[in-house]
Amino acid sequence: MKLAPAHPHGEALLRIPRRSVLTDDVYLQLKTLIMNNAIAPGIRINIEDIARQLEVSPTPVREALARLDSDGLVDKLPLKGYRTTPLLGELEVRELYELRLLLEPFAAGRAAVRITDEQATALREELATCPVAPRESRYEDYQPLTSHDTRLHELVLTIAGNSTVTDAFQRTHCHLHLFRLSYAGELGDTTLTEHGRIVDAVTSSDPIAAEAAMRAHLESSRDRMLTSFAAKPR
Numbered sequence: 001m002k003l004a005p006a007h008p009h010g011e012a013l014l015r016i017p018r019r020s021v022l023t024d025d026v027y028l029q030l031k032t033l034i035m036n037n038a039i040a041p042g043i044r045i046n047i048e049d050i051a052r053q054l055e056v057s058p059t060p061v062r063e064a065l066a067r068l069d070s071d072g073l074v075d076k077l078p079l080k081g082y083r084t085t086p087l088l089g090e091l092e093v094r095e096l097y098e099l100r101l102l103l104e105p106f107a108a109g110r111a112a113v114r115i116t117d118e119q120a121t122a123l124r125e126e127l128a129t130c131p132v133a134p135r136e137s138r139y140e141d142y143q144p145l146t147s148h149d150t151r152l153h154e155l156v157l158t159i160a161g162n163s164t165v166t167d168a169f170q171r172t173h174c175h176l177h178l179f180r181l182s183y184a185g186e187l188g189d190t191t192l193t194e195h196g197r198i199v200d201a202v203t204s205s206d207p208i209a210a211e212a213a214m215r216a217h218l219e220s221s222r223d224r225m226l227t228s229f230a231a232k233p234r
Contacts, residue, residue, distance in 0.1 A: 026056055027064035034073050034084055035139035035180055045082045072173045088177050090229040096174055097222040103169055104218060107160035109211035112202045119159050120203040126152050127199050133188025142183045150175045152195055182228055
């Protein structure tokens with residue numbers, strides 16, 4: 001590994017290994033293909049084929065798939081490689097929101113009690129990272145909203161200070177899997193409006209309003225998702 005030019009303070013800065021950069025790129029490409037259903041749910045992934053199509057060796061593909069496994073976007077099959085996971089069904093969506101409604105309104109109320117000035121600034125700054133909802137329905141277009149959505153909810157949980165609740169939330173990868181089902185710009189507009197109400201309540205140190213704003217947001221999001229199931233032909 002080569003060293004970068006000496007730091008002004010005399011410290012040697014390591015360059016990012018090329019393989020790490022390559023794995024990150026392959027991970028993002030595969031993630032985008034899966035989120036856009038270009039690699040359909042429930043499909044076995046041929047590592048050699050993917051490597052040829054992306055013009056890389058199989059090694060970064062395997063490393064990327066291991067990361068996607070931790071995201072819940074692929075499953076590792078014993079002696080058979082990887083397969084994309086199925087989309088969430090209606091029952092799974094209902095159960096996911098049941099869990100979130102147990103965890104997040106409580107956390108929002110607690111965050112409103114515990115929040116510091118620095119944390120309030122961080123919440124407002126996070127809200128400003130995505131001022132307008134993307135209009136297009138491809139993952140590469142709405143990914144900034146997905147990332148913002150995840151960061152904002154995790155920040156509220158972090159401020160609440162219960163690491164067990166935060167860990168339980170993070171293991172669901174809920175935003176990734178819910179956005180994988182569908183995205184429309186007008187739904188993004190509603191999400192950002194509801195985020196604003198949560199941030200206003202938490203930064204105002206109003207636990208009752210914060211809990212109510214988070215609950216209303218989750219119930220609204222749940223109902224939007226369930227409506228999409230009802231609209232599908234049986």
